[in-house]
Amino acid sequence: ETGVTQTPRHLVMGMTNKKSLKCEQHLGHNAMYWYKQSAKKPLELMFVYNFKEQTENNSVPSRFSPECPNSSHLFLHLHTLQPEDSALYLCASSQDSTSGPSYEQYFGPGTRLTVT
Amino acid sequence: GQNIDQPTEMTATEGAIVQINCTYQTSGFNGLFWYQQHAGEAPTFLSYNVLDGLEEKGRFSSFLSRSKGYSYLLLKELQMKDSASYLCAVINSNYQLIWGAGTKLIIKP
Numbered sequence: 001e002t003g004v005t006q007t008p009r010h011l012v013m014g015m016t017n018k019k020s021l022k023c024e025q026h027l028g029h030n031a032m033y034w035y036k037q038s039a040k041k042p043l044e045l046m047f048v049y050n051f052k053e054q055t056e057n058n059s060v061p062s063r064f065s066p067e068c069p070n071s072s073h074l075f076l077h078l079h080t081l082q083p084e085d086s087a088l089y090l091c092a093s094s095q096d097s098t099s100g101p102s103y104e105q106y107f108g109p110g111t112r113l114t115v116t
Numbered sequence: 117g118q119n120i121d122q123p124t125e126m127t128a129t130e131g132a133i134v135q136i137n138c139t140y141q142t143s144g145f146n147g148l149f150w151y152q153q154h155a156g157e158a159p160t161f162l163s164y165n166v167l168d169g170l171e172e173k174g175r176f177s178s179f180l181s182r183s184k185g186y187s188y189l190l191l192k193e194l195q196m197k198d199s200a201s202y203l204c205a206v207i208n209s210n211y212q213l214i215w216g217a218g219t220k221l222i223i224k225p
Binding site: 107 | 120124149157158160205214215216218
């Protein structure tokens with residue numbers, strides 16, 4: 001138990017569906033992250049929020065839409081996805097993501113997404 | 117570009133020692149992490165190196181050479197539960213975390 005929870009753990013959706021992934025951290029951290037993990041590839045950072053403000057968007061397609069209502073919650077809204085979007089989506093949090101001391105990230109267990 | 121290189125897969129025997137290497141080319145350097153990820157689970161923090169040398173933590177040690185752009189994770193007295201993927205990640209000068217693809221470690225009895 002890392003203090004970061006994600007729901008759902010597994011999701012199968014069609015290309016025309018709309019769904020949302022949820023992440024919650026109970027660690028009092030100020031930064032939250034969405035990553036995509038595909039087999040045998042490096043973790044791909046998608047979005048970073050620091051103190052509820054989006055500080056990074058790594059050229060992610062608009063069919064992925066993040067939302068951070070407060071420092072403890074992070075959502076990833078999905079719509080009209082493609083089969084190549086099938087992957088493990090990991091949420092992480094850390095004390096801070098801006099310059100300064102480099103804080104370790106705590107990961108949630110991930111959502112295994114399959115797009116059919 | 118920036119990249120992290122580590123072997124895709126390694127096999128070792130229970131009770132033995134294994135060294136997982138990581139080489140990096142990044143725009144600046146502000147530290148290096150090693151994470152462990154069991155299949156179907158979240159990556160968990162193992163170690164952080166920012167200065168050259170060896171950091172020991174129980175059965176696990178991590179080494180860094182900034183001049184060579186090189187790190188390794190050393191696992192001693194291997195146990196079956198050490199079967200996992202080991203991820204190397206480097207913090208660059210913009211405090212971005214650059215990840216390797218991970219090394220899958222298989223432990224055999």
